[in-house]
């Protein structure tokens with residue numbers, strides 16, 4: 001009895017089998033790995049940097065030297081997209097992680113302790129839910145110096161609510177189960193029981209929700225960067241690249257299309273993977289509601 | 291129903307607004323640095339004078355309640371960057387356009403989303419379902435900032451069918467509304483499909499069928515009521531998303547809405563403008579969520595009654 | 606001439622490998638005004654059998670074969686339109702779980718009135734008047750004032766009365782009752798059974814009554830059919846079957862029922878009930 005329910009091992013295996021049998025989910029996973037891999041490795045092996053300008057070769061169409069052409073300042077578009085992808089993925093991961101830590105702890109405690117504590121904690125979540133988040137993030141950005149780290153924290157700090165609700169619901173269901181009661185009989189501490197025995201069993205649900213949070217966070221970052229409130233030039237992100245592309249749309253549509261495609265493909269990949277995971281972990285639900 | 295509304299306002303709307311106001315005000319006032327300390331170094335006397343002029347030398351609670359009092363009278367304070375202009379002026383000048391964009395987009399999203407979702411649910415796994423859900427997936431994976439430029443490029447610049455700039459004629463509205471509304475239409479389509487399919491498995495659908503109701507009658511009279519409830523619940527978040535999503539769309543299509551004001555204020559660190567917008571949008575969301583709750587209660591007699599009873603106990 | 610005649614009715618559901626036969630070549634006849642009970646343990650195919658007559662088993666996926674003739678019209682291959690004219694007008698049905706069988710979003714009175722609006726083209730007002738009468742006739746006190754209630758304000762027994770009122774309001778020639786008392790507690794069960802018996806006698810409605818409880822069926826029905834794993838193993842007059850069951854399964858059912866049991870003999874538990882047949886797992 002190493003911290004998980006009696007069936008969770010075979011369940012996880014089952015889920016994995018179902019997942020890899022789902023062609024769309026596998027395609028999504030591969031595409032995602034490909035995109036992430038390219039963004040991580042690409043900028044290293046690229047002969048260009050994201051900031052190096054070449055004012056004699058601006059808005060160049062794609063050719064052998066610049067696979068996706070160059071931008072208004074003669075910077076290599078592909079390199080800028082890959083570096084922008086790094087930012088998008090990094091913000092998405094970091095903010096999701098922040099929201100994960102807050103959400104899981106909060107929801108776990110709320111659901112595990114129950115009673116009045118739970119009622120109060122969930123009431124707070126309800127109130128926070130009704131706040132205009134995006135503007136709140138903008139407010140945070142306005143107040144503090146604009147830097148990427150702040151962006152991570154600001155986004156993460158407003159994205160944890162749904163996670164908290166979901167985890168709480170799951171934990172409440174688990175609390176009553178025998179192997180958890182067994183932990184209490186064995187005299188394990190509350191915290192140990194919660195973090196070592198209850199939460200691992202909620203992992204599947206958390207994972208599904210993480211794949212849904214990541215695209216949301218990515219979009220929020222793109223939104224802010226598009227508006228000029230996210231990453232600052234010369235640094236690029238997909239949102240800011242699209243914004244730069246829109247300005248030149250008439251003459252060089254490629255500069256708008258290339259980062260757009262990168263963003264949309266990633267969102268597709270995440271969606272397929274998320275749907276696949278959900279179906280794999282909860283085969284019953286997938287039949288009707290897909 | 292009155293009691294329900296009262297309960298909803300007193301116990302949910304007001305506390306939410308208060309928390310929002312307190313939280314954002316505190317945040318603004320506790321942020322490091324003076325709001326005037328951005329570009330050039332100001333001599334201390336000037337700074338003090340400025341602080342006094344804007345009432346920032348008072349203790350925090352006084353500032354807060356003075357601010358709230360102002361807000362209740364429709365005065366969101368002065369702009370810190372544009373001397374002589376009030377936040378209310380700045381916001382009111384642009385708000386109607388953003389609201390109109392949001393309104394049409396919401397209508398479009400509801401109409402298209404419900405149609406697609408219900409069509410999909412009528413014959414699950416059929417051709418219609420497949421097409422509708424593919425469209426919905428596209429709508430979700432192609433955000434406004436991608437869809438807008440692409441639509442403008444194709445229908446505006448290449449085909450020259452529709453205008454891509456400004457906000458004057460009805461035709462000006464088409465592309466922005468599609469751009470802003472499509473994502474939400476997609477979510478609504480998914481929710482409507484899921485809700486309808488779940489509803490169609492209920493026992494009372496079998497009862498309806500055994501009474502001799504036509505399939506169309508079953509759908510409209512029996513399944514719709516429950517099937518659209520997830521959609522109605524989603525309208526609160528959707529409205530909030532539309533209001534902020536509008537900023538991007540406004541930039542793409544050169545629409546003179548609130549987006550520009552907010553972005554400029556954020557870039558200039560014009561705190562009261564952002565604070566005012568946070569409160570305004572918060573109030574919108576509270577209003578909309580209340581509307582959604584009323585809608586749900588109208589749809590579902592059970593919610594209506596339990597809420598009424600709860601109101602009696604607490605109120 | 607019989608009202609309903611079913612011949613070699615089979616229903617099977619295709620599975621990933623092979624198929625599962627829920628109803629296997631079932632035949633029976635029912636004359637106008639007659640009562641036939643179908644008994645069998647859970648999962649023996651009773652519900653599937655009668656639902657398929659009403660066209661309530663979606664096909665595909667199910668394969669339905671055989672013949673079912675109701676008042677000279679074939680049911681199984683009837684076009685949707687014909688079937689809809691029969692449903693709720695000529696044949697009505699009530700279900701096992703009254704808690705979920707009523708639509709929570711419509712007032713009780715409107716649900717009872719709906720068959721009249723569908724089949725007799727009554728206006729809302731006329732239909733409501735008749736519905737209130739129907740509510741009174743199934744023993745709902747203060748029918749007038751309670752008619753505007755919502756289903757969730759009614760108890761299970763009340764809801765089943767509502768279902769019965771709804772089913773009987775068009776004076777159907779046949780009422781199919783699929784375990785209408787299983788979800789109710791014992792005292793309420795008794796009342797509902799009596800109500801069905803009374804209405805049946807008053808209107809001369811034929812009743813197809815399903816239950817897994819032999820005592821209940823024997824009480825309501827003149828005729829009895831015993832189903833087991835999709836097959837009808839025995840049918841005949843209730844009294845005779847109870848007196849001299851021919852099939853060992855029926856004997857088994859009888860001997861494990863305390864109420865029908867000879868005093869003094871030990872109560873048995875059926876091996877089949879403890880040990881579900883392998884073919885059943887879907």
Ligand SMILES: Nc1ncnc2c1ncn2[C@@H]1O[C@H](COP(=O)(O)OP(=O)(O)OP(=O)(O)O)[C@@H](O)[C@H]1O
Nearest residue numbers: 618627646647648649650651652653654817885887
């Ligand atoms: N749609 C379906 N697909 C596959 N199998 C089904 C379907 N509907 C019913 N079955 C199977 O048919 C068998 C008979 O089911 P049925 O509901 O008729 O039993 P029953 O005799 O009414 O039992 P109970 O007393 O529990 O209501 C069951 O084993 C069930 O699993």
Ligand SMILES: [Mg+2]
Nearest residue numbers: 651652783784
């Ligand atoms: Mg049954």
